[in-house]
Amino acid sequence: MTTTITNNGNQIIAAFAGRLDTAAAVQTAEDIKPLLEVSGKEIILDCTELEYISSSGLRIFLTVRKDAAAHGCKVIVRNINADIRQVFVMTGFVSLFEIQ
Amino acid sequence: MDLHTEMILAEYDAKLPLVERLQKVVKSTLTDAIDRNGLVVTAVKTRLKTRDSLEGKLALKGSKYHSLSDITDILGARVITFYTDDVDRIAAMAEKLFDIDWENSVDKRRLHDTDSFGYNSLHYICRLPKSVIDDPELNDIRFELQLRTTLQHAWASINHDIGYKTGVEIPREYLRQINRLAGILEMADDEFSRIRTEITDYRRRVHQLVQNGQLSEVQLDGDTFSSYLKARPFDSLNRRIAAINQAEIQEVPLTNYLGVFKAFGCNTLGDIDQLKKRYAEDAYTLARHQLGNTDLDIISSSVGIQNICIVCILAQGGGKIGLIRLFNALNGENEQNSLLADLTYEQAKNLPFMSK
Numbered sequence: 001m002t003t004t005i006t007n008n009g010n011q012i013i014a015a016f017a018g019r020l021d022t023a024a025a026v027q028t029a030e031d032i033k034p035l036l037e038v039s040g041k042e043i044i045l046d047c048t049e050l051e052y053i054s055s056s057g058l059r060i061f062l063t064v065r066k067d068a069a070a071h072g073c074k075v076i077v078r079n080i081n082a083d084i085r086q087v088f089v090m091t092g093f094v095s096l097f098e099i100q
Numbered sequence: 101m102d103l104h105t106e107m108i109l110a111e112y113d114a115k116l117p118l119v120e121r122l123q124k125v126v127k128s129t130l131t132d133a134i135d136r137n138g139l140v141v142t143a144v145k146t147r148l149k150t151r152d153s154l155e156g157k158l159a160l161k162g163s164k165y166h167s168l169s170d171i172t173d174i175l176g177a178r179v180i181t182f183y184t185d186d187v188d189r190i191a192a193m194a195e196k197l198f199d200i201d202w203e204n205s206v207d208k209r210r211l212h213d214t215d216s217f218g219y220n221s222l223h224y225i226c227r228l229p230k231s232v233i234d235d236p237e238l239n240d241i242r243f244e245l246q247l248r249t250t251l252q253h254a255w256a257s258i259n260h261d262i263g264y265k266t267g268v269e270i271p272r273e274y275l276r277q278i279n280r281l282a283g284i285l286e287m288a289d290d291e292f293s294r295i296r297t298e299i300t301d302y303r304r305r306v307h308q309l310v311q312n313g314q315l316s317e318v319q320l321d322g323d324t325f326s327s328y329l330k331a332r333p334f335d336s337l338n339r340r341i342a343a344i345n346q347a348e349i350q351e352v353p354l355t356n357y358l359g360v361f362k363a364f365g366c367n368t369l370g371d372i373d374q375l376k377k378r379y380a381e382d383a384y385t386l387a388r389h390q391l392g393n394t395d396l397d398i399i400s401s402s403v404g405i406q407n408i409c410i411v412c413i414l415a416q417g418g419g420k421i422g423l424i425r426l427f428n429a430l431n432g433e434n435e436q437n438s439l440l441a442d443l444t445y446e447q448a449k450n451l452p453f454m455s456k
Contacts, residue, residue: 054395054396055347055395055396055397055398058396058398059398062350062398080436082439082443085436085439085440085443086390086443086447087394087396088440089390089440089443089444089447090387090390090391090394090396090399090403091391091396091398091399091400091403092352092399092400092401092402092403092406093400094406094427094430094431094440095352095356095400095402095406095430095431096350096352096400096402098431098432098434099431099434099436099440100434100436
């Protein structure tokens, strides 16, 4: 599981690749810390290469969302696959994020 | 400049640091008390009279003042409220907070004759009591506190700009026009207060009806839907769904479902409650079917209401198109919503409510 963060003007993009399961969550939580410090930007959670997300992964996304709201940032979840889309619907997380 | 003016200005220079300290204490005392009393105001401002302004005042009516302490507006504080009733609330608060010099305080709102309009403001001349700060030097200085509404403030500011700033005397007909506007703003102030009181009464009545379960008597709108949600009508369904995987429930706002229920044809809170009663069991069945074979142990508090809406659409034959409309209403129009609808339809298609 890898997380790559890039700044792109008014956007900050976190690209996830691999399986965001309980084992990967600790490192990912560490990797996304730069997202928690930004303000006034759009945060893109790019899931093009993300294969799977567990509850631990959802909690990480939730942390980003809460922090972003406090800092006036918008969070967009981009390019989720069918399995992750299913998780978002089942848990009601679909109404927490803008999904593109 | 005469000797008398020079003496008062010298006193001003000497006492300025002390008055600056008073300014800070007065501002924080007012701001804290306003917050503590749950009042919302447009602004709390303080200003120190400048040396030039004081010199101008002394040039005009210097003989009236023996010393600096006779001038009560070296420090001026102003609270600007939204509503006229709040002026009285802040006044009551100030009376408890400060020692008021009643002899020199004036309620200009009551000075007008029945047929005149103009500057409306409540002016208190105050001192800081020892209960606020025990400092004899600060306790001794008087300051002016002005209380007025936003509209009174707007009128007074424009009147000052037109009438005084230019230094040119304004013809009587224009002064009359300015004062006519004061009358209109006074009416507007009273109307805003009346509307606020009526809205508060309306909310209280709605809250009472919701509390008593008389939901069919409450028309559905943003305000009443919020009252309904405060009673947490979907908690019990959410708890049942959470129990499937011993999940934690993440609180999220549900107000965006108002448009969905309106699109379903709900006109009263009772209509929503009927839908809830009718589809709660099927909404749970859908959740159990979806979550039962996963280890997802976190859900959002929107899952219950979301599943009720999904079931309502599918049970009434709304199909995938209906689901796309639902996701469009909740998430904004987006091509992902079509995929979400496909997926949800596939998950639900063999459940009992589909054949009802």
